[in-house]
Amino acid sequence: MLRTVTCGELALNNLGKEVILAGWVASRRDHGGIIFVDLRDRYGVTQVVFNPESLSPDCFQQVSSLHSEDVIQAKGKVVHRPSGTENSRIATGEIEIAASEIAILNRCPSLPFEIIEEGSVSESVRLSYRYLDLRRPGMQRNLILRHKAAVAARNFLSEQGFVEIETPLLTRSTPEGARDFLVPSRLELGKFYALPQSPQLSKQILMVAGFDRYFQLARCLRDEDLRADRQPEHTQIDLEASFVEPEDIQALVEELVNRVQQAVLDKPLDRKLFPRITYQEAIAAYGSDKPDLRIDSKIEDVTDLFAGSSFEIFRKAAAEGKRVRSLAVSQIELSNTQLKVYQEKALELGAKGLAWIKVNGAEFTSPIAKFISPEILSCLAEQNHIKQGVIFFVADEPVKASVILGIFRLQLAKEFNLISEKSLNFLWVTDFPLLKYSEEEKRLVSVHHPFTAPRPEDISFLDSEPLKVRGLAYDLVLNGTEIGGGSIRIHSSELQKKVFSVLGIPEQDFQEQFGFFLKALEYGAPPHGGLAIGFDRLIATLLGLESIREVIAFPKTQKGACLLTNAPAEIADKQLKELGLRLAIPKPT
RNA sequence: GGGGCCGUGGUGUAGCGGUUAACAUUCCUGACUGUCGAUCAGGAGAUCGCGAGUUCGAAUCUCGUCGGCCCCGCCA
Numbered sequence: 001m002l003r004t005v006t007c008g009e010l011a012l013n014n015l016g017k018e019v020i021l022a023g024w025v026a027s028r029r030d031h032g033g034i035i036f037v038d039l040r041d042r043y044g045v046t047q048v049v050f051n052p053e054s055l056s057p058d059c060f061q062q063v064s065s066l067h068s069e070d071v072i073q074a075k076g077k078v079v080h081r082p083s084g085t086e087n088s089r090i091a092t093g094e095i096e097i098a099a100s101e102i103a104i105l106n107r108c109p110s111l112p113f114e115i116i117e118e119g120s121v122s123e124s125v126r127l128s129y130r131y132l133d134l135r136r137p138g139m140q141r142n143l144i145l146r147h148k149a150a151v152a153a154r155n156f157l158s159e160q161g162f163v164e165i166e167t168p169l170l171t172r173s174t175p176e177g178a179r180d181f182l183v184p185s186r187l188e189l190g191k192f193y194a195l196p197q198s199p200q201l202s203k204q205i206l207m208v209a210g211f212d213r214y215f216q217l218a219r220c221l222r223d224e225d226l227r228a229d230r231q232p233e234h235t236q237i238d239l240e241a242s243f244v245e246p247e248d249i250q251a252l253v254e255e256l257v258n259r260v261q262q263a264v265l266d267k268p269l270d271r272k273l274f275p276r277i278t279y280q281e282a283i284a285a286y287g288s289d290k291p292d293l294r295i296d297s298k299i300e301d302v303t304d305l306f307a308g309s310s311f312e313i314f315r316k317a318a319a320e321g322k323r324v325r326s327l328a329v330s331q332i333e334l335s336n337t338q339l340k341v342y343q344e345k346a347l348e349l350g351a352k353g354l355a356w357i358k359v360n361g362a363e364f365t366s367p368i369a370k371f372i373s374p375e376i377l378s379c380l381a382e383q384n385h386i387k388q389g390v391i392f393f394v395a396d397e398p399v400k401a402s403v404i405l406g407i408f409r410l411q412l413a414k415e416f417n418l419i420s421e422k423s424l425n426f427l428w429v430t431d432f433p434l435l436k437y438s439e440e441e442k443r444l445v446s447v448h449h450p451f452t453a454p455r456p457e458d459i460s461f462l463d464s465e466p467l468k469v470r471g472l473a474y475d476l477v478l479n480g481t482e483i484g485g486g487s488i489r490i491h492s493s494e495l496q497k498k499v500f501s502v503l504g505i506p507e508q509d510f511q512e513q514f515g516f517f518l519k520a521l522e523y524g525a526p527p528h529g530g531l532a533i534g535f536d537r538l539i540a541t542l543l544g545l546e547s548i549r550e551v552i553a554f555p556k557t558q559k560g561a562c563l564l565t566n567a568p569a570e571i572a573d574k575q576l577k578e579l580g581l582r583l584a585i586p587k588p589t
Numbered sequence: 590g591g592g593g594c595c596g597u598g599g600u601g602u603a604g605c606g607g608u609u610a611a612c613a614u615u616c617c618u619g620a621c622u623g624u625c626g627a628u629c630a631g632g633a634g635a636u637c638g639c640g641a642g643u644u645c646g647a648a649u650c651u652c653g654u655c656g657g658c659c660c661c662g663c664c665a
Contacts, residue, residue, distance in 0.1 A: 120602085127657090226664095227660080547658095557656090
């Protein structure tokens with residue numbers, strides 16, 4: 001070993017010990033005679049003192065030439081720092097190393113940015129020199145905590161009898177879902193593998209195989225546009241179990257998340273933080289299928305109150321079967337100009353209009369107040385639990401009205417800083433519809449994926465009223481972000497074929513694309529279900545980070561580029577030829 | 590595919606029609622034996638992302654382009 005101790009472990013109980021340290025020069029303070037070097041590795045920082053009296057002139061010359069981030073090895077004795085010169089800000093601050101020898105293991109040129117200082121370096125520079133960026137304390141902490149979370153998840157699932165099984169990265173392309181990344185086959189020219197969007201079919205087949213509890217920290221690859229919380233490759237804690245009901249998976253995942261949080265934040269979850277609401281309730285009350293419950297406001301239905309008012313627009317809407325929905329935001333003040341901006345935004349979102357009432361105790365200010373009796377005004381305030389602030393109203397189809405108010409709910413919370421950043425708010429959203437109509441494709445598509453089981457009592461509606469069929473699906477939502485999604489799967493080949501045909505996929509097509517899977521289901525597939533957690537998102541949220549790039553060692557930019565390696569890159573003509581490919585676009589210069 | 594913000598010494602910023610392009614830090618040289626973001630003195634380092642246009646004159650205004658970020662679409 002080139003070292004006997006790390007830079008973070010020495011303390012007063014090591015006094016007098018001869019040690020060898022190795023690490024990076026974090027800083028050098030040259031006093032002409034005596035020279036201090038802060039030596040850093042991922043465990044900490046130790047001050048090494050080079051005194052010309054106890055060092056050969058040759059060695060001292062080398063110390064004088066040190067620069068930031070040079071890699072050195074220092075030999076010396078652990079000594080007590082002179083009284084008054086202790087540094088309480090570092091763990092090793094009571095001791096220092098009186099150096100007797102130094103070896104320079106490697107040099108470092110002047111840096112594009114400082115390693116010590118946190119913050120303000122543009123992200124593109126950070127990514128170009130990711131090895132230096134990762135050397136900084138913030139990224140070291142993020143990746144180490146990510147590792148601890150992964151260990152905690154593995155240990156917990158293993159304790160619960162789950163078996164970690166790897167599934168292929170080279171698999172076949174299937175329709176439905178995200179765009180696939182494709183890999184050309186050399187052995188069968190003209191054919192392609194696809195990289196998996198998730199190990200969905202593999203893990204279901206493992207259930208058929210009798211591995212009744214499977215998990216994997218799985219890479220998932222999707223060729224779609226990037227966002228702060230989306231990378232072309234991300235990691236899921238993917239799990240699946242046989243003979244389970246939704247509640248079994250949910251209880252397991254709650255404990256899993258608890259363990260992960262314990263590992264990352266060193267404090268357990270409050271189990272009361274896992275309410276369950278149905279998709280219908282979520283849309284109605286929050287205008288979203290992933291509501292952020294850190295925000296107090298809830299959307300109310302006030303149609304009945306307006307039904308008896310003389311406010312013609314809402315009364316008429318109510319008579320036509322539309323709903324009047326309201327959103328109250330307490331403790332805010334909005335000028336008429338600001339309100340106008342929201343009204344315009346409502347129109348952009350397709351609302352017929354946006355009404356508002358400013359509330360201040362028993363005082364109501366609004367252009368529509370004169371149409372509403374004082375009794376109804378106070379009922380509105382009471383139903384919306386508001387004493388001071390603003391109530392917004394939208395009259396429309398129920399879902400549309402709620403969705404628009406839901407967008408305002410998020411925007412106002414952000415604008416007025418109504419979200420407490422520290423809190424972690426988990427919930428389950430259940431009973432998603434199985435299917436939705438896609439305007440783009442002019443057919444029904446799955447809300448989750450085509451393998452989600454319909455609720456048994458709704459199966460009979462698959463032909464007659466497919467949009468009414470609910471799935472046995474459940475999403476785990478954290479602070480307004482979907483961090484996990486799962487379901488009970490279809491285990492009957494017949495029902496699976498039925499769902500494919502409801503999706504409008506011709507039998508010939510699904511037999512060709514999913515025939516292997518339908519066949520597997522026939523051979524004694526057990527009832528099964530599972531879930532996948534977006535691991536990057538979970539860690540980023542637990543750490544209070546805006547972007548998952550902060551918890552990924554080598555992320556891509558928004559254009560999908562790696563600034564470190566310059567991937568993606570052109571390939572040699574020879575490689576194309578070997579694969580039987582020819583570019584249909586001009587060669588980039 | 591669309592909308593928005595940003596691009597000025599190595600790094601982070603200021604300047605927003607005429608400046609010797611400013612400040613901090615890094616870097617280089619020198620001084621200094623108890624510092625710890627060492628200090629002090631001196632110095633170097635920028636054709637203002639790139640291209641075109643407007644103008645007597647462009648870092649500054651306009652258009653295009655490249656790159657980064659945020660968002661919509663997309664992400665079962």
